[in-house]
Each structure stands twice: as C-alpha cells, then as structure tokens.
Amino acid sequence: MTPAAKTTTGPASGQKPRLNQEIVLSTALALVDAEGLDALTMRRLGQELGRDPMGLYRYAANRAALLDGVTELVLNELDVVPDHPDWQVQLRRIAHDLRLLALRHPNVVPLLVTRPLSTPLGLRPVGTLRPLEQILSLLSAAGFAPADALHVYRAYYGFIYGHILNELQELIVDADEDEALLRLGLHRLPAKEFPQLRALAPFLADYDGEAELDEGISILLAGLSARLADPKKTTQP
Amino acid sequence: MTPAAKTTTGPASGQKPRLNQEIVLSTALALVDAEGLDALTMRRLGQELGRDPMGLYRYAANRAALLDGVTELVLNELDVVPDHPDWQVQLRRIAHDLRLLALRHPNVVPLLVTRPLSTPLGLRPVGTLRPLEQILSLLSAAGFAPADALHVYRAYYGFIYGHILNELQELIVDADEDEALLRLGLHRLPAKEFPQLRALAPFLADYDGEAELDEGISILLAGLSARLADPKKTTQP
DNA sequence: CGCTTAGCGTCTACAGTGTAGGCATCCCTG
DNA sequence: CAGGGATGCCTACACTGTAGACGCTAAGCG
CATH class of the missing domain: 1.10.357.10 (Tetracycline Repressor, domain 2)
Structure with a gap:
C-alpha cells in the first residue's frame, strides 16, 4: 500500500517512506478502530507514523479536518x-x-x-x-x-x-457485560420504577x-x- | 428555581448561594445551549458560577459524568x-x-x-x-x-x-447559509459527479x-x- | 556543474484542558 | 458551645492542539 515513494531517502532501512495524505488518514483510522476516538491525538498519531506530530499539519489543517478525513475514508468503503x-x-x-x-x-x-x-x-x-x-x-x-x-x-x-x-x-x-452482569446492572434500578426494563433482561441478550x-x-x-x-x-x- | 438555599451565607450581597447539583447541571446546560459543547469546560463553568472549577468535582465526578448529567437533565424535560x-x-x-x-x-x-x-x-x-x-x-x-x-x-x-x-x-x-449561499456551496461540487444533489438545491431550502x-x-x-x-x-x- | 528555491521534517514554546492533593473555612449537628 | 464533616479555594502536573522558526533535502534552472 505504500510503494508511491520514489525517494531514495532510505539507504539504511527505508523506515521513512515519504508521507502522504492517504497514509496519514488510514493509520488514523486504524488507530481509532483499535483504541477509540480519544486515542487519536496528534502526538500519538505522529508516534504511530514515526514522525514528528507537527508534520501532520501538512496533510490535515486541523484535528477537525483529520476527523473529517477519517469519516470520509470510512464512507468510501461503501460502494453503491x-x-x-x-x-x-x-x-x-x-x-x-x-x-x-x-x-x-x-x-x-x-x-x-x-x-x-x-x-x-x-x-x-x-x-x-x-x-x-x-x-x-x-x-x-x-x-x-x-x-x-x-x-x-x-x-x-x-x-x-x-x-x-x-x-x-x-x-x-x-x-x-455477560447476561448475568447485565441483569445485575439492571438490578441497580429501583424495582418499582423500572419493572418493564428489568423484565426485559432476558430478551435484551439475544x-x-x-x-x-x-x-x-x-x-x-x-x-x-x-x-x-x-x-x-x-x-x- | 434556586430557592433551596437556606444558607445565611451572604450578609453582603448573597452572591454565593450554596451550590447544588441541580444548579451546576442547569447552568452547564445553559452554557451548552448558548455556546456549544466545546464551551463546557470545567474552568468556564466555574467562572459562570463564580466558583472555583475544582469545586465542581463535588457534584460531578468527571467531565464525562457532567455530560451525562446534562443529557439526563434534557431528557427529563420529556414527560411521557x-x-x-x-x-x-x-x-x-x-x-x-x-x-x-x-x-x-x-x-x-x-x-x-x-x-x-x-x-x-x-x-x-x-x-x-x-x-x-x-x-x-x-x-x-x-x-x-x-x-x-x-x-x-x-x-x-x-x-x-x-x-x-x-x-x-x-x-x-x-x-x-441562505439559499443563494447554499447553492453556492453546492456549486463547489463537480457538476458531473453530483448532478442530483445540485438539482435539489431549491428543494433543500423548504x-x-x-x-x-x-x-x-x-x-x-x-x-x-x-x-x-x-x-x-x-x-x- | 553550481546555484537557487520551494517544500518538508523537526524542534521549541505557549495557551488551555482535566484532574489529584492539600489546606482553610464554613455550617450544621450534638 | 464545641466538634466534625462537608465544602470552597489554591497550587501543581501531565497532556492537548497549534503557531512559528530553523535546517535539511530534493528538484528545477541557468
């Protein structure tokens, strides 16, 4: 997925293929998938790419723009x-x-x-x-x-x-929660106030x-x- | 809405009625309504209440809990x-x-x-x-x-x-955007790729x-x- | 071939965030 | 009136997004 680099940069190990908006966004998506939205910080993403966090601003003006890019990337998986x-x-x-x-x-x-x-x-x-x-x-x-x-x-x-x-x-x-814990969670609710919900516990599972x-x-x-x-x-x- | 204070605190001006979870949450909601979610920071909310931000942690363990409280407050406006x-x-x-x-x-x-x-x-x-x-x-x-x-x-x-x-x-x-600007926004889209959307501009308005x-x-x-x-x-x- | 030039990567720095811990102070209760 | 538990305020820390300046690298031009 990253052969676009015709740079002769890496004589040692090629650790640093030239960055690229697609690379940035897709690793951002991978990060979000793996660890959630909060994990997607500039520093963390930079670390994930082995690059300085500031460099990311060349490919996404904002953190907001980065989020937009991620959603766009995901929606592109849908082909109508x-x-x-x-x-x-x-x-x-x-x-x-x-x-x-x-x-x-x-x-x-x-x-x-x-x-x-x-x-x-x-x-x-x-x-x-x-x-x-x-x-x-x-x-x-x-x-x-x-x-x-x-x-x-x-x-x-x-x-x-x-x-x-x-x-x-x-x-x-x-x-x-497995089913028992779920029921336990529901048990926390006052019985008189939430009878319906508590009765539904078994149905919620499947x-x-x-x-x-x-x-x-x-x-x-x-x-x-x-x-x-x-x-x-x-x-x- | 805030008569619960039987505190004799304020001989001078009564600026500081005893805090209270309901007060905290409702001013938080007011803040969100007025300036959006990002404006709801602990410091800002504290300032809005004329109180130290740290004090808020007595009424909401987290910022997350505070958000939960706000949603709860809003949902309470719905009576079934x-x-x-x-x-x-x-x-x-x-x-x-x-x-x-x-x-x-x-x-x-x-x-x-x-x-x-x-x-x-x-x-x-x-x-x-x-x-x-x-x-x-x-x-x-x-x-x-x-x-x-x-x-x-x-x-x-x-x-x-x-x-x-x-x-x-x-x-x-x-x-x-008013209707003209909306059409302008849509005009940004490539005409060959988004014919339907651009044709819908007038209908989107009403x-x-x-x-x-x-x-x-x-x-x-x-x-x-x-x-x-x-x-x-x-x-x- | 040598020079310029524009891009790119990196560093430092700053304002602002959530939150832990420690005091001082108040009010209510006994 | 004394006690005591809750409350208010402050300082401090780790972390965030982001602006700006500095060097390197690679490509274009004479």
Whole structure:
C-alpha cells in the first residue's frame, strides 16, 4: 500500500517512506478502530507514523479536518453499485452494507452521525456526499421526482442511522457485560420504577440486528411505496 | 428555581448561594445551549458560577459524568404521560415532543446519540432510562408481549433519532447559509459527479421537519401494526 | 556543474484542558 | 458551645492542539 515513494531517502532501512495524505488518514483510522476516538491525538498519531506530530499539519489543517478525513475514508468503503433494477432491493442491500460498515468501525460511528451536524452541507468533504448523490440518482433512475426522491432518502437514511445507533448501544451491553452482569446492572434500578426494563433482561441478550434492520426496512419500503402511490398522502388515518 | 438555599451565607450581597447539583447541571446546560459543547469546560463553568472549577468535582465526578448529567437533565424535560388510550396516538405525540426537545437543545443532540454508545445500559443515569421504561409500559398496557414491545420500541426510537439527526443537519444549512449561499456551496461540487444533489438545491431550502416526521411515524406505525397482526412475521421470504 | 528555491521534517514554546492533593473555612449537628 | 464533616479555594502536573522558526533535502534552472 505504500510503494508511491520514489525517494531514495532510505539507504539504511527505508523506515521513512515519504508521507502522504492517504497514509496519514488510514493509520488514523486504524488507530481509532483499535483504541477509540480519544486515542487519536496528534502526538500519538505522529508516534504511530514515526514522525514528528507537527508534520501532520501538512496533510490535515486541523484535528477537525483529520476527523473529517477519517469519516470520509470510512464512507468510501461503501460502494453503491446500481446492479439491480428494483430500487427497493437496492436500498435494502445498501442498508445492510451500511450496517456492516458501522459494525466494522464502531468507534467511527459517533463521527458519522456527529460531524455533519457541525458542517454545512455544501462544505462537507465530497466523499461524505457521494452516497447521498448515488442514492438520489438511483431513486431518480427508478422514476422518482426530485422532491419525492429526497423524501424517500430522508426517511430511509434516517431509519438506518437510527437503527445503527440502537444496535451499537446494545452491542456494548453484550461486550462489557455477560447476561448475568447485565441483569445485575439492571438490578441497580429501583424495582418499582423500572419493572418493564428489568423484565426485559432476558430478551435484551439475544438481539439479531440484521433481522431487525431488515424487518424495519421492509416496513419502511412498504409504507413508502404505498404512500407514494396514493396522492392522498396527508397524515390523517 | 434556586430557592433551596437556606444558607445565611451572604450578609453582603448573597452572591454565593450554596451550590447544588441541580444548579451546576442547569447552568452547564445553559452554557451548552448558548455556546456549544466545546464551551463546557470545567474552568468556564466555574467562572459562570463564580466558583472555583475544582469545586465542581463535588457534584460531578468527571467531565464525562457532567455530560451525562446534562443529557439526563434534557431528557427529563420529556414527560411521557399516558393520557390517551391509543398507543399509536401516544407514540406519535411523544415523537413530536422529542423532536421539539431536540430543536430546543440542538447542541445537546450529539450527547443524546453518543453518550449511550460509551455506557452500558445498566450503568446509565436513571433519567436516561426513564423514557425507555415509560414507553415500554405504555406498549405493555396496550397489550404487547415484552419481546414485541421491545421490537416496536427499537424501530420507533431508532426512527425518531434518525429523523432528528437528519433535520438538525439541514437546520445548520439554513442557519449558516441562505439559499443563494447554499447553492453556492453546492456549486463547489463537480457538476458531473453530483448532478442530483445540485438539482435539489431549491428543494433543500423548504423542509418541513414536523410534517416529515409525522409522515414517517405514520408509515412506521402502519407497518408495525400490520406486521404484528400477522403472525407470519419472520424475515424469511 | 553550481546555484537557487520551494517544500518538508523537526524542534521549541505557549495557551488551555482535566484532574489529584492539600489546606482553610464554613455550617450544621450534638 | 464545641466538634466534625462537608465544602470552597489554591497550587501543581501531565497532556492537548497549534503557531512559528530553523535546517535539511530534493528538484528545477541557468
């Protein structure tokens, strides 16, 4: 992955291949994946690269820019290839891909959902906007008018992000506590105030995120196509 | 809101009413609301209270605990009163309440969606778990079996959080850029690569978050009740 | 070939952060 | 009124992001 160096720098050991934005970002991502967001400090990343921390500022103006770069890198792992004529099938597949992406990089998820909140749409890194563009074009190809495509996209993407947040929350439960400890954690809660939650302890343990997402997507798609077919689309029942 | 002080401390001016966890947390929330999450530093909060920063550690063990306290405080603004027999009506109302809550405290939303990711369920502040418990009991009262209630809750809450994230993203667009600037921001994007997005510029401007949420909830509720009515509910085809 | 020039890597330095530990002081309780 | 536990304030430390200046290295030009 690092053969770009035509520098004759390293006669001794070649320890220092010329740096490069991609290298910086990908080791940053690796660091976040391995040790969490807090571990990604300039000094630590510099140490990871065997380089002075200050040098990193040539490839990322800020720490914030670095975080943006990491999210962009992660989102690039998602490829939206329009290989199926049915838009619903496509959306379903993309949803599962996104879920797997999030599970592969759980520590990056806070960035994925948080960074867009601090950056106006027009100024986001292009890699961040590409999925949006691709899904819109997919819907457009399926015959949706622009405004409807936007509606579908919003409902769809919102649902996925919500699901991912849900699932990751429960994942931490499973990782840190086994079932007994979980129940113990819940036992801490006052019994009169949280009867439902405590009764749910056994059910919380077995959580099939994939199935749950798929079911949710089914509901959503069914509802969407029904609502888009009927022009009487007000919210009244 | 601060009459709890029966201290005779202030013969001069009463500048220093005895501190109190609620006071600390609510001024912390005010600070976050006014100037964003980064402004919430121990020193700054101390200065805001006219007190030494170190003293705050009596009321919040960590900065993290302080953040947890703030999210708890915000979530306490949500009251789930079961004042209607139909669970769907209830859920719809709560969804709108939650949306308004997020709009009232947009800077806290990153905490709402992020903090649960770092804290196992059993160890979260009870105020954070109360809405969960109340919604579960609401569903239980509506006749749902525990496992089904959990399913409904997950789909429902996930959808709301997703919508809130969506809407807040677009809100920033509206706040920082007017329509012309927005189009300008989008103009930065390569025309061949982002045709859909650029064509959507006019539609992005008028976004009715309330209507969009309501519609989404309708879809979701319809799908949920349909799927729960049919016992052939597995995801297998 | 020698010189310039622009980039790159490294060092030092500074303001600001969370937080541990140690006093002094207050107020409430007995 | 005396005690005592909680509270308020201060100093200090390790660590963060980042600005600015210094030398080296490698490439372009006469």
